[in-house]
Amino acid sequence: MAILEVEALSKSYRQAGGESTPAIQEISFQVDQGEFVSLVGPSGCGKTTLLMCLAGLLAPSGGRVVVNGKKVDGPPPNLVLVFQEYNRSLFAWRTVLGNVLFGLEAKKNSSRDTEKKAKHLLGLVGLEGFERHYPWELSGGMQQRVAIARALAYEPEVLLMDEPFGSVDAMTRLELEDSLLKLWKELKTTILFVTHDIEEAIYLSDRIQVLGRRPSRVIGGVAVPLSRPRDQLATRADGRFMELRNEIYRQISGDGVS
C-alpha cells in the first residue's frame, strides 16, 4: 500500500529578472508502507527542493503530494525530514537527551516514561552515556545520530532524509548506514532517502528512483534484489551490486549532457 504518492510535482523559482526557472518538473513516484526507497541524482538536481515540497515546507508550483491518503498542504503529521546540516538543525541549548525529548514533546507525548523512551532511542543509535552532553561537544557523525534519534522519537510513519551522511567522513558513513538499517528494521518506519552516492543508495534501499539533471524529473529506477541483512563487505562484493551500480550510472549518464 502506498503511503507516499507524488503526482506530477513541479516547483519553479522566480529569478531576480522576473522569469521563473523550474527546479523539478513533473516528478511522479510512490513509496509503499515500510519500504526503504532512495532517490539518486547528480548534485544540484533539485533533490532538496523535492524533499522540502514532500515535507510540506515548500509549496509546489504544480502537482501534488499525498501522504497516508491526505494531500500535503503544510507539514503533514507523522512525517519528519532529517536535514543534511545536523549542526544547523540540532538545538544547541538543549542537551543530547533534551534534543531527543523534543521529538516526544512535539508529538505531545507527555507520559511519564518519555525520558526512558528517549534514553532507549539514544541507546539504539549508539549514544548511550552521552545524554548530558551538548550537541556541539560531539563529532559530526554523533550529531547526526542525535538528529536521527530525535526524528524517530516523533514516531513518524515516513522519514525523509536529505543526504544525511553527506558531510561525515567515509568510515563514519559506513557505520551510520548500518545503524540506520538496524533502526529501520526495528522500527519499521518508511524511509525516503536522498543521496548522490549511488553505492550508498544500493546498499540501503529496496528500490531506487533515478533523477535527471535540473530541472529534475524521474528518468529511471531499479529494484534492489539484494538480500538482507546487508553487510558492508559481502553485499558490496556481490556481483549484482556491481550490475546495479552500472545500470544506475548508465541511466544517469544517458540523460544527456546538454
Add this chain to the structure above:
Amino acid sequence: MSLSRRINAPGLATFAVLILLWEVSTRLDPVMGAYLPPVSRILQSLFQLALSRELFAHLTVTLGRFLAGYILAAVIAVALGIILGYFRRAYNLCEIVIELLRPMPSVAIIPVAILMLGIGNATIVAVTVYASAWPILINTIDGVRNIDRTLLDTGRTFGLGRWRILRAIALPAALPYIVTGLRVSLSVALILVTTGEMVVGSSGLGFFILDEERSLRTSNMYAGIALVSLLGYALNRLFVWLDATAMKWHRGMTARETL
C-alpha cells in the same frame, strides 16, 4: 567582561594611587576640599548614614523602582521583539515608528511622563521602562532574524505551530542576543531611575544626591554617588553570574568554535 578571576595588581595600584592623590590634595587645599572632600570624609559620611538607616531607605526605594522598570521592560521588549523579529508584516507595521523613536534621547520623555502621570513613582518607573526597553527590543529583533532557517524548518517538520515555534525555538535560539540587550539595559535602567529621582523624586538615591548638594552637605552627596555606583557594580556582577549559569551552553559552544 573579564572572565578571569585573577587579581589585576597594576590596576589596583592605579586605583590606590588615585585615591591617595585625592586624599592628599583635598587635605592640602581646603578650598578644593569644600567641593571635593577627602575620601576618608566621604567614607565617614557613608558609614554614619548607614548607621542612621536613612541612606538604606533611599537605596531600597531606588532598587525597587529599578527592578520594577527593568523587569517590566524586559518582559515587554522580549515578547514584542520576538513577534517583530519573526513576523515580517508586524515589523513593517512598526518599522517607521521604531526608527523615529529610537534615536530620541530617552530623558526627553520625562516631561511627557510628568504631564501624563504626575510627579511620583509612576513617572520614574514609566521612563525607566521606556528607555531600557530599546536595547532589549532591538537585540531581540536582530536575534530572531538571525536564526538559521533550518532551525525553524526543524520546528515545522515536527508539526509545531507558529506560537510553539516562537516559544520553543525562536526564544532560546535568540537568547544570546537577548542577553546582550539585557546587559546594556541594566545600566540604562539605573541611569533613568537616578535621573527620574533627581527630577521628580522625593525619595531614592537620585533625590538624595541632589538634595544633599542643595543643602551643601557635600560629603553626603558623594556618599550617595558612591552608593549608586556600588549598586550598579553589584547589579552587573549579579547579571554576569546569572548569564554564566544560564548560558553555559552558549559559552561552551562559542569557545569551541573559536578554537
